[in-house]
Amino acid sequence: MSAHEYDHAHSSHGVLRFLTAGSVDDGKSTLIGRILYDSKAVLADQVQSLERAKHKRTEAGVLDLSLLTDGLEAEREQGITIDVAYRYFSTGSRKFIVADAPGHEQYTRNMVTAASTADAIVVLIDPTRVKIENGVAELLSQTRRHSAIAGLLGIRHLIVAINKMDRMDFDEDVFIGIRDAYVELARRLSLPEPVFVPVSALEGDNVVEQSERMPWYRGPALLEHLERLPAGRAGMHGPCRFVVQRVQRVYGAETAAGSAVDGLRGLQGFVASGTLCVGDTVQVLPAGLTVTVRSISLYETELSQAAAGQSVTVTLNENVDASRGDVLASGTQPTSARQLIADICWLDTDAMNPSKKYWLKLGARTVQARVQGVDDKLDLAGVRRVPHDQPFTLNEIGQLRIALAQPVPCALFTEDASLGRFILIDAFSNQTAAAGLIRTAS
């Protein structure tokens, strides 16, 4: 099997979720519009509505493809993207969910929203706005910010699309200068190895079809890269973790005969990682009791096992007290922790406040939390962590210490993504205040 065939075989299962990121006006919405249009995912009435759209930014007769995803009135008026739009399309070999994320710093939290569920990120760069001196390119601050967020959230695949090549005379030197600068950025942020594609979203070069105007570029077009990326679901191979969302209520006569045998309560939940099998010996965390899995079912179907990502109902051999937020675990045990050190991205316009009460939601468990201290913050200009002790403000990234009111079953993000991440909610305003990845738990 050649490398290409191998890639292809592995890409032929599963939807690929990706987002476009980068600074304002780097052409993210236009790129997605171009992918949708050229892969025939835009239907006739949508083209018609593009033709008669009020806020077109293109010349007469040319479609403004960015309007395919900029669906809000305010976005169309201002010609910007404010919030994420999700679009669905498929090619011969796979289905895609694409998220068009906003470029403005003000709307970074919406970009974080899109990035959190993405398998891949396409970072767009507009070379007309990158200063290149003596062959060294200086990338925009939003390019650095979005790349840092992608790295923080552990997005596995990174493609850098150097856009607007039509306005740079399709010059290879421009491509090389920006590529080299980005390779350095990726190294400093410990990002996955990036793939580079020179494109013109406006004119369609190297987006869906390979361009003849850049013969120096021999790689595939952007969409082909996306079709070939492996999509293997996260957590398939880890130790087994089943998160209890809810305990079935059994109402005697009202209950149809079935899974809730002998009055044992069904635990409704999902497999966060690994595979859960009937007969497995598991621990109920945080209590630590050892029990055996009696049955796994989905509706009327009895299953012998369930894998990461599946929603099922589980009964145990022993009638133990398991409730929402508990985790059934086998293999290496996750820790139950009350102290976390985490990398966070602050998402709220209200700054972090150590005397405030926050809720921490992790898995299916929500507990009270106090934010105790800031260790460091990411300095975007120098692309490095610097020691810091001031509270986080909107869009800042850095390391935070958190104390929890009760022990929570959790994991390090690098070892088990699904139990290694959390959100903080401001207990007064109810706003989602931060997204966090656990680095140390005790």
Place this chain on the structure above:
Amino acid sequence: MVNQWGYVIMTAFAERQRAGQRRRLARCRPPVVTDGSDMTIRTLDQTHLDWLEAESIYILREVAAEFEKAALLFSAGKDSCVVLHLALKAFRPEKLPFPLLHVDTGHNFPEVIDFRNRRIAGLGERLVVAAVEESIRRGTVSLPHPLASRNAAQAVTLLEAIEEHGFDALLGGARRDEEKARAKERIFSHRDAFGQWDPRNQRPELWNLYNTKLHKGENMRVFPISNWTELDVWQYIERENIPLPPIYYAHERQVIPRRGLLVPVTPITPPEEGEAIVTRSVRFRTVGDISCTCPVASTARTIDAIIAETALTEITERGATRMDDQTSEASMERRKKEGYF
């Protein structure tokens, strides 16, 4: 069969649905697909449907666990039939942990109401009906003329029902691929005490960790099938053998061709002067208020045929069928800001 309005209805599929025993889903698939090289497109679609189903069930269970008083919006349209089926898969053998809520415009296709009543009675679940007619009587809805579309008025009736019953979460069957404002909405979409959606200030939504916290009087709209496309919905209906109102399948109906749409002939949508009535083979792609829902020309009398048509269609679901969405570029967004689904 000819009903009281004089349209001819082909009932082959209604009959098939009644006669067809619910297939017991005895599939037990291998949990991990490590090598896709021998997978056909068919199994690819199955894997995709399994993934969508698991996500939706997860969301339904989060709602049941985290809210005090949720309700599932049920119009008997295909999307709400899919959400209802997902809820059964999430919670059976217990009864659903929330009632079904129909915001009834009073302008219904009789086949749909008939289906709604039979379906819910068969399941033994509780239905709450919030009628636009009641809001008109209370004076909270006033229409420009008696036959005007009641679609937008549903927002008022819905908000009244939320207040009357104290609902804090409403599950809906909206999908992001339907419409450009819906493409922007969170799965857990926060509404203020006036029921308003603020598209410029949505809460961040990270991974599958949904922030369900509300202040008193606020509510959450939750869309478990946000990530499904029209094609996914039809493939899932086929796979799971989900019952639907018969008008989703092709049947002969009297219609008026008007501005590219086929307007059904009903007492609420009579022909305008000089318009000709024709009989066509049609099916509905969406089912809503009669005054703004049109069928499409189709001979698809089976799910297979509908799936084939859906895969090849040139026009979006709402573009082909909705009179109200065509009035302005942002009609859906404006309705949502006022509390619409």
